[in-house]
Amino acid sequence: MIVKYFLKVRWSLLLINKLIYFIIYLFFFSNLNAESYVRAGESLIWDSENKNYTANGDVEFKNDRFIAFADKMIANYVVEENEEVFTIIELFDNVVIEFKDELFKGNYAIYTRNDNIIKLTGEVSIESPTRILTGNELIADIDNNKRILNSANNESTVEVLLENNAND
Numbered sequence: 001m002i003v004k005y006f007l008k009v010r011w012s013l014l015l016i017n018k019l020i021y022f023i024i025y026l027f028f029f030s031n032l033n034a035e036s037y038v039r040a041g042e043s044l045i046w047d048s049e050n051k052n053y054t055a056n057g058d059v060e061f062k063n064d065r066f067i068a069f070a071d072k073m074i075a076n077y078v079v080e081e082n083e084e085v086f087t088i089i090e091l092f093d094n095v096v097i098e099f100k101d102e103l104f105k106g107n108y109a110i111y112t113r114n115d116n117i118i119k120l121t122g123e124v125s126i127e128s129p130t131r132i133l134t135g136n137e138l139i140a141d142i143d144n145n146k147r148i149l150n151s152a153n154n155e156s157t158v159e160v161l162l163e164n165n166a167n168d
Helices: 002-032
Strands: 035-041 042-049 053-062 066-081 082-101 102-110 117-127 131-143 146-150 159-162
Touching: 035 146, 053 082, 066 102, 082 117, 102 131
Parallel strands: none
Antiparallel strands: 035 053, 042 053, 053 066, 066 082, 082 102, 102 117, 117 131, 131 146, 131 159
16 A cells, blocks of 8 residues: 555656656747847837837847847837747947857947848947957948948048957
């Protein structure tokens, strides 16, 4: 009798353990496969009619290409196969974008998913392991690995600072 009881308890514990592992697996698997997300420190407004999110305060946006931080963000989306897919992301104030080993900074940025282009304006900089570039406008073509840096006008400049050992 005691042996039967012990076997039932053991069997129940094994089932509970398997169920817990299965739930944990689903949780981590779904998070790993999430293409993108939006986080905000102050507020996050979902406008289902206009299909966008407005985030305020310590905003973080991540997709499969980059991570972006700003004070405010507006993210437009479309629904594809019952999932929201972000198509146009606007970032406002204190914009920082981490892309591979580069850091883009500026006052305003807009990303369009259709052409994978990030456009930053206002006191723009690109920091990489071997150089710092500064200007007023950056157009970063993600797919073609091309960066175009522009000055504000004829009186301003575009600059690059290379590390001494950049060619080593």
